[in-house]
Amino acid sequence: MGDPALVPSFDFPTVWRHGRGQAGQAGAVLRGLGCRAPLVLTDKLLLSLGVVEPVLASLRGAGLEYAVCDAVDYEPTVALFDSIIRDVDLKRFDSIVAVGGGSVLDVSKGLAVIASFGGHIRDYAGVDKVPAVPSMKIVTVPTTSGTGSEISDGVVLIDEERHTKFLVISHRICPTVALTDPLMTVSMPPKVTAASGTDALVHATESYISKGASPASEMFSRRAIELLSRNIAAACADGSDLDLREKMQIGATMAMTAGMNSKLGLCHAMAMPLCALYHMPHGQAVGMCLPVVLEYNAPAVGEKMAAVFRAMGLTGDDSAGGGAPGEGYAQLQDLLVRIGIAGRLRDMGFQESHVPIIVRETMDSAQRPTNPRDPSEEDIAGIVRRLV
Numbered sequence: 001m002g003d004p005a006l007v008p009s010f011d012f013p014t015v016w017r018h019g020r021g022q023a024g025q026a027g028a029v030l031r032g033l034g035c036r037a038p039l040v041l042t043d044k045l046l047l048s049l050g051v052v053e054p055v056l057a058s059l060r061g062a063g064l065e066y067a068v069c070d071a072v073d074y075e076p077t078v079a080l081f082d083s084i085i086r087d088v089d090l091k092r093f094d095s096i097v098a099v100g101g102g103s104v105l106d107v108s109k110g111l112a113v114i115a116s117f118g119g120h121i122r123d124y125a126g127v128d129k130v131p132a133v134p135s136m137k138i139v140t141v142p143t144t145s146g147t148g149s150e151i152s153d154g155v156v157l158i159d160e161e162r163h164t165k166f167l168v169i170s171h172r173i174c175p176t177v178a179l180t181d182p183l184m185t186v187s188m189p190p191k192v193t194a195a196s197g198t199d200a201l202v203h204a205t206e207s208y209i210s211k212g213a214s215p216a217s218e219m220f221s222r223r224a225i226e227l228l229s230r231n232i233a234a235a236c237a238d239g240s241d242l243d244l245r246e247k248m249q250i251g252a253t254m255a256m257t258a259g260m261n262s263k264l265g266l267c268h269a270m271a272m273p274l275c276a277l278y279h280m281p282h283g284q285a286v287g288m289c290l291p292v293v294l295e296y297n298a299p300a301v302g303e304k305m306a307a308v309f310r311a312m313g314l315t316g317d318d319s320a321g322g323g324a325p326g327e328g329y330a331q332l333q334d335l336l337v338r339i340g341i342a343g344r345l346r347d348m349g350f351q352e353s354h355v356p357i358i359v360r361e362t363m364d365s366a367q368r369p370t371n372p373r374d375p376s377e378e379d380i381a382g383i384v385r386r387l388v
């Protein structure tokens with residue numbers, strides 16, 4: 001047996017097709033999979049704006065009988081998921097084409113699980129509870145660049161009864177085919193570009209320094225850090241630039257490819273309670289944490305921290321020797337401020353009583369064990385106080 005850190009155990013079960021116009025290949029892709037009856041899952045805004053039309057046209061062109069469900073919203077709850085199960089006769093369909101942001105793509109994976117194995121989505125909550133690869137094929141067409149849900153192994157739903165979010169995680173629910181098409185992301189407003197792009201940058205960075213990183217995942221992480229950090233500000237400033245959209249999109253999918261193999265770290269462990277308490281987008285929560293968490297992690301990652309800042313193009317003078325680059329944290333913070341991913345918890349309703357809640361939920365998170373440095377409760381409280 002070799003060093004576990006050098007063994008490139010690496011799953012990438014999704015077929016990834018990228019390029020301008022790929023969304024228009026959805027019909028041919030489904031035909032190639034032997035599918036005849038797809039359900040198109042999306043949200044009302046995207047449908048009304050005509051964003052879904054290239055996909056629908058390709059399904060018509062391929063002679064496929066489809067139905068459209070536009071019931072997914074920004075933060076899908078278990079109740080919403082259950083209502084879709086009630087309203088849509090899943091037995092009629094052999095496939096789902098999910099066109100939208102992370103919420104739509106996540107729900108499509110959950111629907112494929114229920115269509116294939118029955119029961120309730122709560123039955124599959126946790127890691128590796130899905131018994132086999134669902135028989136229902138999943139084709140994803142993302143309209144944002146960030147969550148990585150187009151190829152990822154996760155579903156996130158809000159459990160309003162238990163006042164928390166829950167996750168279904170299994171490599172068996174990775175979508176069958178992902179069609180990433182920059183033309184599908186041009187409707188994204190700057191705020192969404194910033195939050196979702198930051199989420200992707202944190203996937204790339206946390207996966208790179210994760211305890212679960214391998215040479216294979218590091219390759220994806222490092223290139224994703226470059227693509228995302230060097231283009232995010234320009235992509236926010238000019239959303240019509242397809243070259244920039246394309247770089248962000250490729251970076252986001254590569255970042256999650258690494259992230260779902262190596263797992264993430266403290267930014268993602270802390271984001272769950274931060275989002276619940278302060279009602280901020282996931283991308284903002286992980287972005288706010290990133291400079292502080294990187295600084296905390298520096299003693300445990302050695303030269304890798306300098307490599308992170310080099311990849312970002314933010315290298316401070318003192319990083320040339322390979323040590324922890326103090327300049328880099330400030331430069332990264334400046335970048336995040338420039339794209340609007342900043343803010344202090346004190347401006348969002350912070351109370352001292354929130355600290356133990358954030359600490360407990362962070363310690364319980366499935367993303368915490370792969371953080372390169374093992375945090376104590378006091379360490380997490382200290383990070384929270386730096387965000388206040």
Ligand SMILES: [Fe+2]
Binds near residue numbers: 147282286
């Ligand atoms: Fe994330």
